[in-house]
Amino acid sequence: MLPSKTSVTDRSWRAGTAPGALPLLGHVPALWRRPLEFLASLPAHGDLVEVRLGPARAYLAAHPELVRHVLLNPRLFDKGGVFDKARQLLGNSLSVSRGEEHRFQRRLIQPAFHPTRIAAYTTAVAADTRTVTDAWRAGETRDIGDAMHSLLMRVAARTLFSTGLDEATVEEARQCLRTVSHGIYKRTVAPLGIMEKLPTPANRAYDHANARLRQIVADMIAVRRRSDEDHGDLLSTLLRAEHPETGQKLDDGQLLDQVVTFLVAGSETTASTLAFVFHLMGRLPEVEKRVHAEVDAALGGRTPVHEDLPALPYIRNVITETLRLYPPSWMAMRVAAEDVELGGRKVPAGTMILYSPYALHHNPDLFPDPEIFDADRWAGERAAQVPRGALLPFGAGSHKCIGDVLALTETALIVATVAARWRLRPEPGSALRPEPKATLEPGPLPMVLERR
Ligand code: HEM
Known part of the structure; x- marks a missing residue:
C-alpha cells in the first residue's frame, strides 16, 4: 500500500x-x-x-x-546549502538543480534514459569488456577497483559518445574524472571554502583536471553539432531532446554540465559496484559457482547482448545484494x-x-x-x-537516480562477460575495507586472474 x-x-x-x-x-x-x-x-x-x-x-x-x-516531499525537504556549493562545481545540472528548474530539466532529459534507449546505448558494453579483458594475462594480479574503473570509463565513453574518443583520451578523461570527483567531495564537505582557493599542488591539479575534462566533453559536443547524424548514443539523444511542452532544447553549456554530471555521478558508483561484486564472488565459492553455471547455460560461450539479461536472474540478484551490502551512495542529506x-x-x-x-x-x-x-x-x-x-541504492522521489537502469544493465553485462571466461581470486592476505568517501569505495583489492 x-x-x-x-x-x-x-x-x-x-x-x-x-x-x-x-x-x-x-x-x-x-x-x-x-x-x-x-x-x-x-x-x-x-x-x-x-x-x-x-x-x-x-x-x-x-x-x-x-x-x-x-x-x-522535496518542497519540504530541500537539497540545501551543500548543493549550492556543488552547483558552483558542476554547473546547474540535474543533480544539483531544485524545484521548478529541476522538474524542467528532468522532463527534458528523462526520455534519454528510457529503457528502450538503453538497449541501444549498451550494445557495445560486452564487446568493450571482451577487448579489455582479452589483454589480461592468467596469473597476473590486478587491483579490481582500478581495473573496473578503467573498464567502466571506456564503457561510459562509448555509451555517451559511441565513437570518437581514442583510448588515450578515454584514459586521460578517467584520470581527470578521479581528481575531479575527489575534489568535488572535499570542496562540498569543506566548511569554509578558503582552502580550495589557495594555489596548492592539489588545487592546481583539480583546476587542471576539471578544465581538461570539460574541454574533452566540449570538443565532443562541438563535433556532433556539425552533423545531424543520430549515432544512437546518449549524446545524440540529448542533442535532440526537447521539452514536451515548451519545445526547448539544451544549449551547449547545459549539455556540457549534464554530461560531466553523468560522468561524475555514474562512473565511480558503477565501477565500485562491479569491484564489490567480483570481490564477493571470489570470496564466496557457492555464489561464484552459481554465476558460472548461469552464464554457461544462458550464453554457451557467446558474448552477451541486452536480450540475454532476462536469462541471467541470479546475476541480477547478486548485483542487488551487493548494492544492499555496499551501497555506493552510503549517506545523503x-x-x-x-x-x-x-x-x-x-x-x-x-x-x-x-x-x-x-x-x-x-x-x-x-x-x-x-x-x-x-x-x-x-x-x-x-x-x-x-x-x-x-x-x-538509487534513492527515491524526484531526485531518484536517472541512471539506475543504465547502471544495472551495464553491470549485469560486464559481470556475465567477465564471468564467462575468468575466475578472480582475492590475493591471499587481502581484505575488504570499504572506504566511505563521496561514494563507498572498495579500497585496495588485489585479485589474481585465472582463466576458466
Ligand atoms: C550503481 C550505480 C549508481 C548508483 C548506486 C547511483 C546512486 C544514485 C543516488 C542514490 C542518487 C540520488 C541522490 C540523492 O537522493 O540526493 C543518484 C542521483 C543521480 N544519478 Fe545515480 N547512481 C548510479 C549510477 C548512475 C549513472 C550510470 C548515471 C548517469 C549516467 C547516474 C546519474 C545520476 C544523476 C544525474 C542523478 C541526479 C538525479 C536528479 O537529481 O534528478 N547515476 N544516483
Whole structure:
C-alpha cells in the first residue's frame, strides 16, 4: 500500500538520540572516524534519531517510511546549502538543480534514459569488456577497483559518445574524472571554502583536471553539432531532446554540465559496484559457482547482448545484494525548508535531515542477518517480503537516480562477460575495507586472474 501523508504523520514513531555525544563536538568524531559503523548503529535508537554535529542538531531518518516521506516531499525537504556549493562545481545540472528548474530539466532529459534507449546505448558494453579483458594475462594480479574503473570509463565513453574518443583520451578523461570527483567531495564537505582557493599542488591539479575534462566533453559536443547524424548514443539523444511542452532544447553549456554530471555521478558508483561484486564472488565459492553455471547455460560461450539479461536472474540478484551490502551512495542529506513535523518531532526550518542507504540496508529489522551475503533474498516470494523502501541504492522521489537502469544493465553485462571466461581470486592476505568517501569505495583489492 502506498504511504499516505497521514500514515506518516499519524502513526507513533520512536524518537531517539544517538548515544556518546562529546562536549562541543557531539557525534562529529564518530561520524568522521567510523561513519559506517556509527550510522548502522543508529536505527536501534529510534525511527528518527537525533545526532549532534558540533552545536547543530541533525536527524537521521532511520525508518524506511520516514526516509520515503523526506524524499517524496522535496518542497519540504530541500537539497540545501551543500548543493549550492556543488552547483558552483558542476554547473546547474540535474543533480544539483531544485524545484521548478529541476522538474524542467528532468522532463527534458528523462526520455534519454528510457529503457528502450538503453538497449541501444549498451550494445557495445560486452564487446568493450571482451577487448579489455582479452589483454589480461592468467596469473597476473590486478587491483579490481582500478581495473573496473578503467573498464567502466571506456564503457561510459562509448555509451555517451559511441565513437570518437581514442583510448588515450578515454584514459586521460578517467584520470581527470578521479581528481575531479575527489575534489568535488572535499570542496562540498569543506566548511569554509578558503582552502580550495589557495594555489596548492592539489588545487592546481583539480583546476587542471576539471578544465581538461570539460574541454574533452566540449570538443565532443562541438563535433556532433556539425552533423545531424543520430549515432544512437546518449549524446545524440540529448542533442535532440526537447521539452514536451515548451519545445526547448539544451544549449551547449547545459549539455556540457549534464554530461560531466553523468560522468561524475555514474562512473565511480558503477565501477565500485562491479569491484564489490567480483570481490564477493571470489570470496564466496557457492555464489561464484552459481554465476558460472548461469552464464554457461544462458550464453554457451557467446558474448552477451541486452536480450540475454532476462536469462541471467541470479546475476541480477547478486548485483542487488551487493548494492544492499555496499551501497555506493552510503549517506545523503536534505534540509527542512520550513518548520515541519517529522517522526513525531517538531523540526525547525534549516535542520539537516540525514538518510543513509547503508544504515537501512544493515538494519536487522529490515534484513535478517544483514551482514550475510544472500542473493536469494531477491528471488521470488522472499523478495516480496522486503519492507517497502528498505532497499534504496538509487534513492527515491524526484531526485531518484536517472541512471539506475543504465547502471544495472551495464553491470549485469560486464559481470556475465567477465564471468564467462575468468575466475578472480582475492590475493591471499587481502581484505575488504570499504572506504566511505563521496561514494563507498572498495579500497585496495588485489585479485589474481585465472582463466576458466
Ligand atoms: C550503481 C550505480 C549508481 C548508483 C548506486 C547511483 C546512486 C544514485 C543516488 C542514490 C542518487 C540520488 C541522490 C540523492 O537522493 O540526493 C543518484 C542521483 C543521480 N544519478 Fe545515480 N547512481 C548510479 C549510477 C548512475 C549513472 C550510470 C548515471 C548517469 C549516467 C547516474 C546519474 C545520476 C544523476 C544525474 C542523478 C541526479 C538525479 C536528479 O537529481 O534528478 N547515476 N544516483
